[in-house]
Amino acid sequence: MTTALSKEPLLFLCHRIPFPPNKGDKIRSFNILKKLSEQYDVHLGCFIDDRFDKKYASALTKYCASVFHLDQHKTFAKLKGLSGFLTNKPITLPYYFDKRMQQWTNRTIAQQKIKKVFIYSSSMAQYVQGNSEQYQKLERVIDFVDIDSDKWRQYANKKTGIAKWFFNREYKLLAQEEQTICAQFTHSLFVSPDEAQLFRHQQPQSQQGKVHGLLNGVDVNFFNPEVSFSKEQLVPKQPFISFTGAMDYWANVDAVLWFVEQVWPLIIAEQPNAILCIVGGNPSNDVKALAKNHQGIVVTGRVHDVRPFIEQAQCVIAPLQIARGIQNKVLEAMALNKAIVVTTMAMEGINAQPSDGVVITDDKQTYAQACLALLNAQPKTLANRQWILEHFTWQQTLQPLMNYFSVKESH
Known part of the structure; x- marks a missing residue:
């Protein structure tokens, strides 16, 4: 021994x-x-x-x-x-x-x-x-x-x-x-x-x-909705949607480009004041351009603490079109008990079932409607954190x- x-x-x-x-x-x-x-x-x-x-x-x-x-x-x-x-x-x-x-x-x-x-x-x-x-x-x-x-x-x-x-x-x-x-x-x-x-x-x-x-x-003590987080100036005051991840990683860049091109116009058409926060270090030029060329998009770059951008969001998206393995961004959002809207690829390996807090879709219309519903939803008790506690510590x-x-x- x-x-x-x-x-x-x-x-x-x-x-x-x-x-x-x-x-x-x-x-x-x-x-x-x-x-x-x-x-x-x-x-x-x-x-x-x-x-x-x-x-x-x-x-x-x-x-x-x-x-x-x-x-x-x-x-x-x-x-x-x-x-x-x-x-x-x-x-x-x-x-x-x-x-x-x-x-x-x-x-x-x-x-x-x-x-x-x-x-x-x-x-x-x-x-x-x-x-x-x-x-x-x-x-x-x-x-x-x-x-x-x-x-x-x-x-x-x-x-x-x-x-x-x-x-x-x-x-x-x-x-x-x-x-x-x-x-x-x-x-x-x-x-x-x-x-x-x-x-x-x-x-x-x-x-x-x-x-x-x-x-x-996932570190369930760090990603815990019961703890208090640092103040982040870039966190919007009004309801918003979040995407988190390294923004020089091609799969993440591809995901937000798809979402902004295919889904975001459908959301803005119904809710012109909607905000999307793209949160993560080293954003590529294509990602930076999204904030200049599209209404309601905030590209933060590297932040001190990602948790406020997740915990205060109405929902977290993971619209990955290229993926392998398990997405930490999904685990972290679920650990903070946030509602998520994800593609089939982003849910691979996590295998949580559709519920009030989990929407899994590859269709842009369904994706937009799910985000709109959650943007306007009243807070409710979700089971996402419980799924993490049972399967992913x-x-x-x-x-x-x-x-x-x-x-x-x-x-």
Whole structure:
């Protein structure tokens, strides 16, 4: 049995610093890191792609025996990614490769006598992959989170010409890479049973037993309607609708563009004073333009506290047209017991049933009518928070995590 005084070392590689837990992938990676740190001395290697996050690196020492991080400049990383065309690799691999990360990984494995590795995101598997005996003897568990290759397939379906060819190429090469990783690693984890099942069916029968769902959770103490929140100046005083998420992430950008083009005119036609708050950091130029070109739209950019924009909204929308896995934005809104209007894709893996507080539709007319009804609705008691408490606390969802590593024997 491992004791607090003799924790076994574990290498944790992550494509983005897992702190602060303020966006989808970082929320999951942080909570997994926190859980693993209860039993292991974690040696963390990660990239920092947002200057805002750099000041938080020291906070990770609370959970890690050591932390190694590298700045990632997105423009340079994109140029590196293009080298994949020369090596017939998916661009994702060179995008996330840095020889300094490789050197640190090899040195840490040797010096710390690492036997267990946790990889977060398929792009980081390359640091402990291949036929080297040093890597083959490791117990390697990977959290793919989503089937990344399938996102590229979805992107390709929305494109034409050279863009369609480009996205299809990435989809096919990444799918091959995912299959290779699954074959080499001890276990492959995904964000939901649905996602795991889809990936499982894509693998040879000999590998299917390695594939598991590990649900996302939500911090129900933080996203709690009973606590008081900070004052946010940009929160509208009149009834409004909210969308929350990283606004430089293509699936989120695509979602709000679809909503504003297809649904918002139907809402404004009936309720000219309606307001839509698009809340999240690094809004793209397309998102910023929505506030200039459309009536009633507020683009906040990064906010100190997202909760007031959820808790004070009449409803929260998640009109995703491209999605994989579980949407944290939906979990957070439900934890705050807010009414939600979501597409079928946005509800995947959460599987809450339609009710007074849950509308699931892919039809723009139905979407608009649901939002209008909730904009004008009187407050009522909803069951959304109860669904989260019963199914999606981190304590519940991460319970199986330790089972994917063999237990160190006591001496």
